[in-house]
Amino acid sequence: MADIPVADLRVLDASSVSTLEDIHEPVVIRGLQTGWPALELWTPEYFRSRYGDHSIQVREYEPGEEYAYKYANRRLADMLDHWENAPLDPESTGPRTYLAGWNFVRDCPELLDDFTTPEIFSEDCINRLPEQVRFGRMWLFFGEPGCSTGIHCDTFSTSAWLTIIKGTKSVRFVPPEAGVSFRRTDSMWSQVTYDEVIRETGLPVYEVTLQPGDTLYIPADWFHEVRNPERNLMLTANFAEERKLLSFLAQFETRLIEPISVLRETRNELVERLAKPGAAAGELHDPAFRAQQLDWVRGAMGNLRTYEETLMAWDETSGAR
Ligand SMILES: O=C(O)CCC(=O)C(=O)O
Ligand SMILES: [Fe+2]
Incomplete structure (x- = not known):
């Protein structure tokens, strides 16, 4: 000891x-x-x-x-x-x-x-x-x-x-x-x-x-x-703390996203089935629904893309900082 x-x-x-x-x-x-x-x-x-x-x-x-x-x-x-x-x-x-x-x-x-x-x-x-x-x-x-x-x-x-x-x-x-x-x-x-x-x-x-x-x-x-x-x-x-907020958000999001990814996988399997030629397209028949879904997906991706772009810009210029 x-x-x-x-x-x-x-x-x-x-x-x-x-x-x-x-x-x-x-x-x-x-x-x-x-x-x-x-x-x-x-x-x-x-x-x-x-x-x-x-x-x-x-x-x-x-x-x-x-x-x-x-x-x-x-x-x-x-x-x-x-x-x-x-x-x-x-x-x-x-x-x-x-x-x-x-x-x-x-x-x-x-x-x-x-x-x-x-x-x-x-x-x-x-x-x-x-x-x-x-x-x-x-x-x-x-x-x-x-x-x-x-x-x-x-x-x-x-x-x-x-x-x-x-x-x-x-x-x-x-x-x-x-x-x-x-x-x-x-x-x-x-x-x-x-x-x-x-x-x-x-x-x-x-x-x-x-x-x-x-x-x-x-x-x-x-x-x-x-x-x-x-x-x-x-x-x-x-x-x-503010000085650890990015780490906090990243880890917390990962925890929240685990159940969400199960939902997403279920949804993707379903939509693939519905979208097959000859399948009963169900809800996909509705153009307003499809448009609203696309808007939603793009919103979510845009949010992540902004984060990605900021990180990439930082990477490119950080040598000069
Ligand atoms: O007092 C204890 O047993 C543990 C306290 C602690 O580190 C915690 O709650 O995270
Ligand atoms: Fe602790």
């Missing part, structure tokens, strides 16, 4: 940070939760008495498994009973339950009154998307020792802020410029992973242990791995 070089994160005071523009690595910001009612209110009893009967999805870890889990549905009250009595020794055997990524805004939107999104994280390009394709991106995590979240980058090149309400959390990071590919079994706490994947980059592993009152900012595309040394409660949100 001693052979993994570890670098600390910068710790900033909220009063000294007005923008993320100059911040390109994960940092801890203190003082962002001043005045949040959640700090007092968010006890197990508060959640149990208001939302105890809600069904929530939890991760269940087999004894001895720190990273592998299955999903199960539980009553929130049962989950909280378990959480309050969870063994504090990360080595203790026994199944573990992690309420990770609870989309509380969908289930209990009034909890939004108990805190405010810090101003520096409030510029979220996802808010510019049409409502039909917006998605939940704010979550609560009730953690217990011995359950971890393996190495990942957050989806669609979004950034994240994570605020610890109770307990502590340990996070390690590797920057995107490391250009490494992690394997499913890798851990940033593992000497083998360091030797086989990270060492050749010449970069250290970054680390932080977050305390209550700390907010962690994770910029887009930073690999991270999260361990729970204690019972903890964390509020977290993802957001799309």
Whole structure:
């Protein structure tokens, strides 16, 4: 273990940070939760008495498994009973339950009154998307020792802020410029992973242990791995930054387009059949319908063509820039 070089994160005071523009690595910001009612209110009893009967999805870890889990549905009250009595020794055997990524805004939107999104994280390009394709991106995590979240980058090149309400959390990071590919079994706490994947980059592993009152900012595309040394409660949100908006849109579109391509294939098979000489042309008989379809296809292609042309023009002249 001693052979993994570890670098600390910068710790900033909220009063000294007005923008993320100059911040390109994960940092801890203190003082962002001043005045949040959640700090007092968010006890197990508060959640149990208001939302105890809600069904929530939890991760269940087999004894001895720190990273592998299955999903199960539980009553929130049962989950909280378990959480309050969870063994504090990360080595203790026994199944573990992690309420990770609870989309509380969908289930209990009034909890939004108990805190405010810090101003520096409030510029979220996802808010510019049409409502039909917006998605939940704010979550609560009730953690217990011995359950971890393996190495990942957050989806669609979004950034994240994570605020610890109770307990502590340990996070390690590797920057995107490391250009490494992690394997499913890798851990940033593992000497083998360091030797086989990270060492050749010449970069250290970054680390932080977050305390209550700390907010962690994770910029887009930073690999991270999260361990729970204690019972903890964390509020977290993802957001799309302007500087990563093209990456976000490209990845999000790819995700949306998967079901759409199934529709398109079905349509193309159908239209080929209908258009065959001698076939009953069905809807294709209607010239107004055909014209409207052609307009629609050209509109969609024109949109992509503009993007293509801009990228190509950039390619041609970028040598001169
Ligand atoms: O706290 C955790 O277990 C994981 C947090 C995280 O990285 C995430 O939600 O993407
Ligand atoms: Fe994450």
